[in-house]
Amino acid sequence: MPTKFSMLDCDQCSKPTLHVENVTNHVLQLMFTVLCASGAFMLTGNLTVAGMAAFGWFAVVWCLLIGFQKPAACTVCGKKRK
Numbered sequence: 001m002p003t004k005f006s007m008l009d010c011d012q013c014s015k016p017t018l019h020v021e022n023v024t025n026h027v028l029q030l031m032f033t034v035l036c037a038s039g040a041f042m043l044t045g046n047l048t049v050a051g052m053a054a055f056g057w058f059a060v061v062w063c064l065l066i067g068f069q070k071p072a073a074c075t076v077c078g079k080k081r082k
């Protein structure tokens with residue numbers, strides 16, 4: 001998962017500090033969804049099944065990504081933003 005650095009205000013340090021966070025790769029997610037749909041379509045030749053497979057994959061991965069998404073953390077004191 002890609003990491004993003006940004007300057008944000010920290011409650012603990014009471015000043016803008018460098019924060020680190022994991023960001024969801026939407027492009028990669030979309031590519032996997034399309035790949036999954038075309039793969040399912042080639043295997044079954046059924047567009048409905050392919051669509052359902054793509055949607056299922058999309059939903060599962062999306063939930064996982066959201067679940068693993070952590071708030072940005074201060075690199076100075078380590079406090080996480082809400």
Ligand SMILES: [Zn+2]
Pocket residue numbers: 010011012013014017074075076077078079
């Ligand atoms: Zn801090």
